[in-house]
Amino acid sequence: MTVPLVIVGCGGHGREVLTIASAVNAAALLPRWQVLGFVDDRPNEVNLKRVQRHDVPYLGGVSWFSGAPADTHHVIGIGDPRVRRAVAERIDRYGIPAASLVHPNATLGSDLRHGPGLVVFAGARVTTNVTLGRHVHLNQNCTVGHDCELADHVSVNPLAAISGDCRLEEGVLVGTTAAVLQGLRVGRDSTVGAGACVVRDVPASVVVKGVPAR
Ligand SMILES: CC(C)(COP(=O)(O)OP(=O)(O)OC[C@H]1O[C@@H](n2cnc3c(N)ncnc32)[C@H](O)[C@@H]1OP(=O)(O)O)[C@@H](O)C(=O)NCCC(=O)NCCS
Known part of the structure; x- marks a missing residue:
């Protein structure tokens, strides 16, 4: 087809x-x-x-x-x-x-749900029981752990790591090489700066950066 x-x-x-x-x-x-x-x-x-x-x-x-x-x-x-x-x-x-496009060198694990417009770049890894909204973009070599929910229009930039059981609300951008630790929530339209390590929940519409992210 x-x-x-x-x-x-x-x-x-x-x-x-x-x-x-x-x-x-x-x-x-x-x-x-x-x-x-x-x-x-x-x-x-x-x-x-x-x-x-x-x-x-x-x-x-x-x-x-x-x-x-x-x-x-x-x-x-x-x-x-x-x-x-x-x-x-x-x-x-x-x-x-x-359309949803998944690079053949990406891995999508079991029990995945996603909306239309998903784009998964080479090297991205998604494990299990993950829900991805509409137009979610997972960039090169990023990881999304078990039980995560990424709402519509979330972008995870190259090499960023979203630990298990996280929730990224609509419009969140996670910068390149950033980490979001397990079980945390990042609020709607917030940005996690490149290289940041998120160690507590992030409210909506803010920019956090650094280690630990503030
Ligand atoms: C965090 C970020 C959103 C801030 O953008 P901004 O508000 O335009 O920030 P500015 O460039 O005006 O910099 C403001 C200050 O934050 C610092 N800063 C910028 N990005 C930073 C980051 N990721 N980590 C730590 N400090 C950062 C700057 O050095 C500057 O510090 P100063 O005031 O002491 O000089 C942006 O720098 C970022 O990291 N975006 C993600 C980019 C990305 O993932 N690119 C990959 C694309 S594939």
Whole structure:
């Protein structure tokens, strides 16, 4: 089965998502993604040139979806959770379904539930009894332990470690190499800085950083 796919966002994250679709196809996994191109409302010249090097066209802004071919799916290649949420809400108005992409070199354990738009990069590890919301992005070599719940639009950046039984509320970003210790909760739209170690619950809409994170 081949499914037409459009990647939203010409930046580095979007082009990395293209590499996941290519890896899925190279591994002969199903569905096979037919990448129609990139959509971006404000692509810059540098990123447009980088997209061209992949031999995948730039299609236009988000309004391109109004005339999308039947069965077109989208995946959002935007790393910032809050921007991703805003873009997802716009695309939902066009009724274009979100695809989930999992790199063949990632591992997803047993008893996993996830919403549409999940993106799992190479080397990411998810263990067991994990719930992932819509448009969750698990970046390269991050880990998500047992019994975790990650709500919609959460981003876990490269090498970050989410210990068992944690709850990350909607829109949380966990920076690269950060750790969230077991059983903790990070509140909606909060950011855990790169390299931080979270040792107690984090309220909503704050930035914490350092070891221990404050
Ligand atoms: C924590 C973070 C969100 C703060 O961003 P910000 O509010 O724009 O912070 P600024 O760059 O203005 O820096 C403010 C202060 O915090 C410090 N700081 C920034 N990030 C820090 C971090 N991760 N850990 C510790 N201190 C940090 C700065 O040195 C600066 O200190 P100063 O006031 O003594 O000079 C950001 O630095 C971060 O870590 N984001 C995650 C990035 C990431 O994961 N990137 C990978 C992408 S794949």
